[in-house]
Amino acid sequence: MSDPQNEVDNDLLVARKRAAFSVLLNLTLAVVKGIAGVISGSAALIGDAIHSATDVFASGVALAGLWIAGKKHPSFPFGLYKAENIATLVISIAVIVVAYEIGRDALLGGSSIPDASLALPVAVGSLVVATAFGLYQMREGRRLGSPALMADARDYLVDGASTCVVIVGLIGAYLGYALDRWAAGAVSLFVFWAGFQLLKDAVRDLLDAAMPxxxxxxxxxxxxxxxxxxxxxxxxxxxxxxxxxxxxxxxxxxxxxxxxxxxxxxxxxxxxxxxxxxxxxxxxxxFGHDDERRRLTPVVEPGGAAAEGLASAPWFMLEVIHGKSGEVEERTYHENPHKDAEKRKGLLVGQWLMGLRPDELVVPDNHAGTAVVLLEEAGVVMLPK
Structure with a gap:
């Protein structure tokens, strides 16, 4: 049987690696878009580069949150798992600040037509990379149960959406229309919406939201x-x-x-x-509410005599007995599907009997085996034949 804590720790380790790669990818996108934006004179692409630069910080915070979440300390007996929620909160604030800066520059800046021949291919390439990695990161975040990775993935997808607006503005520039400023303003709205959603989710989880x-x-x-x-x-x-x-x-x-x-x-x-x-x-x-009991007895056939063995018994009789009167309220028979198993018969039969939810099991005298041990550990009372 696997150790659930080991699975949780392994998931955290994998999530940290995903977040570390995200930092490098965001840094690459920010540098490439920034250089192309400056050379081409595109305010929208520069704003999108700032968004990616903020994502570098956001991904770094997610990585730090995942690292802290895996630590153990006696002062925190319930674990440090909420470090991821704190990381998400920091990410949301950073994204909202960037949205404000992009919007302010769009309102106060002048109108110009950028060089789309350089900016447009960079924007399209950034869109493909951000969207593909965002979808992958979201899938991994759900699989690993990591809110920090899912927050990071949403940031990538919003980055892709804002890049779409940039592309529209650059296409307009290519056709001779000064749409770059308006594209930058639209990018700021995308970024602000993403930051608000992250902020809402982070606060909800920090306030001990109920389990789904x-x-x-x-x-x-x-x-x-x-x-x-x-x-x-x-x-x-x-x-x-x-x-x-x-x-x-x-x-x-x-x-x-x-x-x-x-x-x-x-x-x-x-x-x-x-x-x-x-x-x-x-x-x-x-406990102490003995309104009924479920008793299993190995038998040779429905309505027949008790069987001598347990794991090899052809049938089991299940009786539902009234707790106070002792009367049998219901009696059913269940054929043993593992009676002829060549390997691990006791384990297979024991697991199958567990599914019948017995409270008591009638066993032959001095009978022992894997099935008996398994049922005893589950609290089933053993009754002598």
Whole structure:
């Protein structure tokens, strides 16, 4: 079974490499567009170069945030994952400042027709590079659960959109129209909108935004499929820099404190393994509510006698028993799909039986094996035959 914490650390390492490459790419775009803008006299392209230069700083902040997010310190028991959100906040402020500067220059500057023969090919090339890398960075950010990378990707895509406006202005210049100043003003609006969206997202996450409802439902479904779990009373999760911290209140079909503690520990591990973005889980168990019990018995055939073995039993009888009266409310039979397995039979049968969510398992005298151990660890009570 993989270590969920190792997966989180590996994702952070990969995200740092993506952010480092982004710094170099933004620096290249800024230099190329800046030189072409100055030589051609295009205010719009110079503004776009300033945008890319700010992206160099933004990508550097994202890289620093990802580096800090991977650190551990006893003063921060919930981790430093929100360093990514702080990085996103800094990025948003920088982008808004740049939008203001570009807009101010567009309003106060004079009208001129730049040399489009040099500026236009540079703008088109920058558009292709920024858009392609932005889409790639967004995909990787979602895969790694990194808000800093996704913020960086959105910045690239907005940079591509603003470059489109620059291209329109340069095409106008090529045709003899002085559209460069208006293109620069439009670029400032694109940049401001991107900065505002980043600012909104960063503040939302820093204020402990709730975990997505879809993920809450998936966590509850996973927990309610486990043995001895009657239902999830409440599941509350909050964001922490692209990761999540979850609190669960779970109703168990047992009145034993030790069993409840063991089930709680297992649930915490199971949730983190199934959802690597969840870095911390706290399960509070509630028990003593014995309204029903689910008992499994190995049998030779439906309605037949009890089987002598467990993993090789052809069938299993599942009985739902009323907790107080002891009466059988429901009885179903399930054929063992792994009875003839040549390898790892005990493990396969044990995992299959777990899916039936038993509270009790009737086993032959002195019977042991992988299936029994697996079910015991899940809190299933072993009843002698």
């Amino acid at each position: 409802k879809k993920l809450v439902r998936e966590v509850m479904e996973l927990v309610e499929q486990q043995p001895q779990v009657a239902r999830v009373i409440e599941c509350i999760g909050r964001q922490a820099g692209g990761r999540f911290i979850v609190n669960l209140d779970v109703l168990l079909r047992t009145d034993d404190h030790k069993t409840a503690d063991r089930i709680g520990d297992r649930l915490e591990k199971s949730v983190k393994v199934a959802f690597p973005r969840i870095v911390m889980v706290h399960v509070r168990t509630h």
